[in-house]
Amino acid sequence: MSRLKIEESNVLEVKDLHVHVKTKNGVTPLVQDLNLELKRGSVLGLVGESGCGKTVTSMSILQLLDRKTSKIEGSITLKGRELNGLSDKEMRKIRGKDIAFIMQNPMNAFTPVFTIGHQFVESIRTHRSCSKKQATELAINAMHQVNLPNPGQLLNYYPFQLSGGMLQRVMIAIAASTHPAVIIADEPTTALDVKNQKKVLCHLDKIRSEYGSAILLISHDLGVISEMADEVAVMQNGRIVEKADVFQLFDEPQHEYTKKLLLARPLLHVNQPIIPLA
Amino acid sequence: MSLLQVNKVTHSYGSRTFFNWKDRPKKVLSDISFSIEEGTCLGILGSSGAGKSTLGKVILGLERPQCGQVLFQGHDIYKVDKHTLHKIRRDLQVVFQDSYSSVNPRMTAERIIAEPLENFEKLTVGEQKRTVVELLERVGLSETDLKKYPYQFSGGQLQRINIARAISLKPKLIVLDESVSSLDMVNQTLILDLLSELKKDLGLSYFFITHDIKAAYTISDSLGILENGELVEIYDSKDHFFTSELSEVKEMRDSILAEHPRYRTVRAR
Amino acid sequence: MIRSIQKMFNLQKVIPICSIMIGILFILAIFAPLIAPNDPIAVNMAYKLQPPSMDFPLGTDQLGRCNLSRILYGARISLGFAILIFVSSILIGLIVGTFSGYKGGWVDHVLMRFCDGVMAFPSLILILGLVGIFGPGLTQVILALMLVQWVYYARMFRGMVLSLKEQNFIVAARVSGSSKWKIIKNHIVPNVLPPLIVMGTLEMGWAIMDISAMSFLGLGVQAPTPEWGAMIHEGKSYIRTNPELMLYPGLIIMVVIVTFNLLGEALSERYGVKRRF
Numbered sequence: 001m002s003r004l005k006i007e008e009s010n011v012l013e014v015k016d017l018h019v020h021v022k023t024k025n026g027v028t029p030l031v032q033d034l035n036l037e038l039k040r041g042s043v044l045g046l047v048g049e050s051g052c053g054k055t056v057t058s059m060s061i062l063q064l065l066d067r068k069t070s071k072i073e074g075s076i077t078l079k080g081r082e083l084n085g086l087s088d089k090e091m092r093k094i095r096g097k098d099i100a101f102i103m104q105n106p107m108n109a110f111t112p113v114f115t116i117g118h119q120f121v122e123s124i125r126t127h128r129s130c131s132k133k134q135a136t137e138l139a140i141n142a143m144h145q146v147n148l149p150n151p152g153q154l155l156n157y158y159p160f161q162l163s164g165g166m167l168q169r170v171m172i173a174i175a176a177s178t179h180p181a182v183i184i185a186d187e188p189t190t191a192l193d194v195k196n197q198k199k200v201l202c203h204l205d206k207i208r209s210e211y212g213s214a215i216l217l218i219s220h221d222l223g224v225i226s227e228m229a230d231e232v233a234v235m236q237n238g239r240i241v242e243k244a245d246v247f248q249l250f251d252e253p254q255h256e257y258t259k260k261l262l263l264a265r266p267l268l269h270v271n272q273p274i275i276p277l278a
Numbered sequence: 279m280s281l282l283q284v285n286k287v288t289h290s291y292g293s294r295t296f297f298n299w300k301d302r303p304k305k306v307l308s309d310i311s312f313s314i315e316e317g318t319c320l321g322i323l324g325s326s327g328a329g330k331s332t333l334g335k336v337i338l339g340l341e342r343p344q345c346g347q348v349l350f351q352g353h354d355i356y357k358v359d360k361h362t363l364h365k366i367r368r369d370l371q372v373v374f375q376d377s378y379s380s381v382n383p384r385m386t387a388e389r390i391i392a393e394p395l396e397n398f399e400k401l402t403v404g405e406q407k408r409t410v411v412e413l414l415e416r417v418g419l420s421e422t423d424l425k426k427y428p429y430q431f432s433g434g435q436l437q438r439i440n441i442a443r444a445i446s447l448k449p450k451l452i453v454l455d456e457s458v459s460s461l462d463m464v465n466q467t468l469i470l471d472l473l474s475e476l477k478k479d480l481g482l483s484y485f486f487i488t489h490d491i492k493a494a495y496t497i498s499d500s501l502g503i504l505e506n507g508e509l510v511e512i513y514d515s516k517d518h519f520f521t522s523e524l525s526e527v528k529e530m531r532d533s534i535l536a537e538h539p540r541y542r543t544v545r546a547r
Numbered sequence: 548m549i550r551s552i553q554k555m556f557n558l559q560k561v562i563p564i565c566s567i568m569i570g571i572l573f574i575l576a577i578f579a580p581l582i583a584p585n586d587p588i589a590v591n592m593a594y595k596l597q598p599p600s601m602d603f604p605l606g607t608d609q610l611g612r613c614n615l616s617r618i619l620y621g622a623r624i625s626l627g628f629a630i631l632i633f634v635s636s637i638l639i640g641l642i643v644g645t646f647s648g649y650k651g652g653w654v655d656h657v658l659m660r661f662c663d664g665v666m667a668f669p670s671l672i673l674i675l676g677l678v679g680i681f682g683p684g685l686t687q688v689i690l691a692l693m694l695v696q697w698v699y700y701a702r703m704f705r706g707m708v709l710s711l712k713e714q715n716f717i718v719a720a721r722v723s724g725s726s727k728w729k730i731i732k733n734h735i736v737p738n739v740l741p742p743l744i745v746m747g748t749l750e751m752g753w754a755i756m757d758i759s760a761m762s763f764l765g766l767g768v769q770a771p772t773p774e775w776g777a778m779i780h781e782g783k784s785y786i787r788t789n790p791e792l793m794l795y796p797g798l799i800i801m802v803v804i805v806t807f808n809l810l811g812e813a814l815s816e817r818y819g820v821k822r823r824f
Binding site: 049050194197205221222227247264265266 | 325326462463465467468489490491493495529532533534535536540541543544
């Protein structure tokens with residue numbers, strides 16, 4: 001009985017994920033032996049240097065890799081439903097609704113020729129049948145949730161008229177508007193100012209606690225991971241080398257690579273006494 | 279005499295053009311004054327849009343400010359003749375944020391690094407090559423990288439090439455415009471370490487522009503806070519950053535992310 | 548089956564094959580007087596409209612002239628002048644465009660509005676108009692083409708210079724102490740060259756097309772000079788009885804233009820891949 005309960009609360013399960021890509025020089029593995037579990041309302045941090053396969057993993061979950069050149073093997077289940085191999089038509093119903101994606105560079109996430117409002121309303125109406133007016137109301141509400149001033153007016157702006165921080169919050173609003181079960185946030189703070197980083201993380205956390213969304217938080221910044229994660233998986237060269245509870249990872253890192261990452265950060269020791277690493 | 283002395287620099291962008299009657303010039307810098315001594319690093323902290331990059335360009339002699347002076351080694355760089363300006367260029371170099379767009383994609387690493395040498399020194403082909411190899415090794419790359427093209431390097435490696443180019447003439451002051459902001463954590467630390475080493479070994483001064491307090495604190499001796507084009511505070515000692523009562527600085531301090539989950543503030547634990 | 552066709556057009560093969568073909572074409576054109584079996588303008592009514600034979604490998608036309616010789620000599624005109632147009636329009640376009648892009652301000656505005664004006668007309672109409680003013684003749688057609696084609700290049704080069712100007716490596720070069728001319732020579736030109744070469748190959752195709760079109764309309768080359776477009780024009784009347792009079796020049800035009808275009812496309816793909824930033 002209790003075993004069933006645990007499986008039920010695993011919103012996203014990735015088992016034995018292998019991803020390879022066909023290039024001129026043959027077949028290159030991008031991700032190997034990857035296993036992940038995301039529980040309802042929890043945050044899994046995925047950490048690693050650039051090129052280690054973090055983004056490939058998120059793209060595989062969303063089934064957004066080029067089918068002609070890349071092959072995904074393994075099981076990816078969302079609330080018990082197998083995603084790997086689903087037709088594009090079926091995936092489109094899931095993307096944006098059950099799994100939301102927040103990108104690194106908010107400028108690139110929006111089409112420059114349509115207003116924010118147009119794109120927001122379009123997203124909402126893709127997954128829900130409602131009138132434009134209703135969708136606009138929903139959009140305004142969602143933007144209130146992320147503390148965007150004058151949402152009504154903001155909807156008439158074009159992406160280039162907003163700053164990076166505001167655009168990122170709009171992206172979060174769009175992601176949250178469908179109350180998704182899983183949110184994949186790929187380096188959501190990297191393109192932002194330090195000032196905006198914490199604000200964006202706070203908004204993500206709000207969504208998590210209000211709607212119970214599970215978050216797969218991908219970042220190379222251990223500060224982001226410290227602030228947000230419950231569990232952390234460390235990736236190197238396409239494999240997960242260590243997976244642990246966040247406190248345990250910071251206090252007692254097991255793998256050499258994790259230790260290297262922890263040591264290789266500029267530290268301020270500003271609001272805490274200096275803690276020697278094991 | 280300070281190495282660099284900036285006096286009351288004010289600058290605005292945007293004048294009325296044929297299509298933008300209503301555009302009023304935007305003030306980007308107001309009344310900026312500070313100085314940098316030899317062998318020290320001044321870090322300038324500010325959010326995007328605060329005018330940091332413009333300030334960098336003004337100091338490099340690329341953008342003439344509407345008011346104010348920029349004195350480098352005692353010379354007003356906007357008033358000297360071309361010949362003197364050319365001589366000053368030796369001692370004033372730059373490393374930009376985007377390592378990819380800072381290099382000519384059709385040049386090999388060797389030619390990229392050799393460019394300043396070609397402009398100022400009269401070296402033979404052999405001497406030049408040897409100097410470039412020395413520079414490459416100094417920044418952590420190797421001789422095998424001489425003939426490679428930019429697309430064959432990672433962002434971090436390209437930034438090292440940019441640094442090699444900047445130090446090739448043994449300058450006095452290097453403007454570091456968000457030089458590590460595009461790199462991941464590990465590379466950021468490595469490059470900051472390299473820069474600190476070079477500062478000590480070559481007696482360099484840095485003008486370090488960034489929005490990241492951690493990076494600024496690591497490498498700077500003194501700190502300045504730029505907000506909306508105004509230099510709201512300057513600290514001779516960077517530790518004053520943590521004791522300042524100014525609201526902008528407090529806001530910056532609050533936005534520093536935790537270094538251990540124990541001290542997290544976003545998740546209510 | 549599509550796969551095998553795709554395999555044929557492998558990039559690695561296209562570039563050398565096309566280059567060799569173009570090389571052969573140029574050799575044939577240059578050495579036409581030595582290769583051609585007969586005098587292209589020698590009229591001999593006794594031999595008119597003959598099928599292919601030992602003396603006349605491709606037969607003769609309605610005036611008894613050797614078809615093959617006319618095609619070979621025609622290559623000299625088409626290819627030769629196409630090069631002239633290509634070089635001049637790119638040079639003028641390069642100078643005007645680079646100057647306009649670097650200077651900016653009202654100079655840039657005025658020059659570009661002028662180019663926009665010229666580009667608003669379909670080029671063939673404009674050429675027709677100019678030839679109408681100058682009068683028919685090969686020199687006039689070439690002149691008209693030169694006057695019309697450069698504007699496209701000016702716009703293109705200006706755009707490239709504008710985007711290059713903002714790149715940090717140009718700024719870095721200035722900070723490194725490089726003079727304006729050194730920057731143009733070492734940084735701007737090498738980055739502008741690849742698209743230039745690609746445009747060049749496509750431009751050759753267009754130039755040949757335009758020359759032939761003008762001659763077909765009777766406005767370019769005057770009889771008896773052999774030129775592919777003119778040959779098609781002359782062969783029109785015999786389309787039912789001797790279609791080969793139109794077919795030979797038509798085919799060679801097609802082959803030449805397709806070769807140039809394939810080469811241009813392959814080069815653009817190859818150079819596009821190299822510039823990875």
